[in-house]
Amino acid sequence: MLNIVLFGPPGAGKGTQSEKIIAKYDLKHLSTGDLFRKHLGEGTDLGKKAQGFMDNGKLVPDEIVIGMVEETIADHMDANGFIFDGFPRTVAQAEALDTMLEKHGIGISGMISLEVPEQELINRILERGKTSGRADDQNRGKISTRIEEYENKTAPVAGFYRKQNKLNNIHGVGSIDSIFNDISAAIDNF
Numbered sequence: 001m002l003n004i005v006l007f008g009p010p011g012a013g014k015g016t017q018s019e020k021i022i023a024k025y026d027l028k029h030l031s032t033g034d035l036f037r038k039h040l041g042e043g044t045d046l047g048k049k050a051q052g053f054m055d056n057g058k059l060v061p062d063e064i065v066i067g068m069v070e071e072t073i074a075d076h077m078d079a080n081g082f083i084f085d086g087f088p089r090t091v092a093q094a095e096a097l098d099t100m101l102e103k104h105g106i107g108i109s110g111m112i113s114l115e116v117p118e119q120e121l122i123n124r125i126l127e128r129g130k131t132s133g134r135a136d137d138q139n140r141g142k143i144s145t146r147i148e149e150y151e152n153k154t155a156p157v158a159g160f161y162r163k164q165n166k167l168n169n170i171h172g173v174g175s176i177d178s179i180f181n182d183i184s185a186a187i188d189n190f
C-alpha cells in the first residue's frame, strides 16, 4: 500500500493537494478535520466531544482522534493506500499511527510537508473563510490559536518522520499545479 502523510500548517493547501494526489494515485482520503465536521453535522457523541475544541481552534484530545482514525483504517483496508490529511498532529498520534498500521502489516511510505510563510497562511484562511462556512476560518483570533497549536504541538511531528528518513519538504507557494508536480516527484520516489 502507498500510505502518505500530508503535513503542514492550517492553510498550507493540504485539502487542495489531497484531491489531486487521490485522483492520480487512487488513495483513500483520511482527513480528520473532515471526519470531525461530519460528526458535528450529524450530532454524534464524538462530534459533541470534539466541538468545543474545534470551535476554539484547539486540538481535539489524542484519544478521541486516534480511536476515530483506527476505525476508519480498519474499515478501508481494501484501498490501494491512504492519504492522511491533518493527521497525525502530535507525536503521540504519530506513534499511535505506526502501531495501528503495524497491526495490519503496513506502514507509512513517506511524509510530504508543505512549507508556507505565516502571513500567507493567514491570508489564505481568511480568503477560504468567505466560502467555506467554517467559523474557525473567519476569526483572526481562532486562526492565530490554530497556528500556535501547530507550532507548539504539531511541528515536532516532522522530526518524528525525519528520524525515519521519511520527511520530504515541499515549497508550498506557487501555482497549484507546480506544487503538485513537486509532490508527485517526491511520491514517485517513495
Ligand code: AMP
Binding pocket: 010, 032, 033, 034, 036, 053, 054, 055, 057, 058, 059, 060, 061, 065, 085, 086, 087, 088, 089, 090, 093, 136, 146
Ligand atoms: P482541519 O480541517 O484539519 O483544519 O481541522 C479542523 C479542526 O479539527 C482542528 O482545528 C482541530 O480542532 C480538529 N482536528 C482535526 N484533526 C485533528 C487532529 N489530528 N488532532 C487534533 N485535532 C484535530
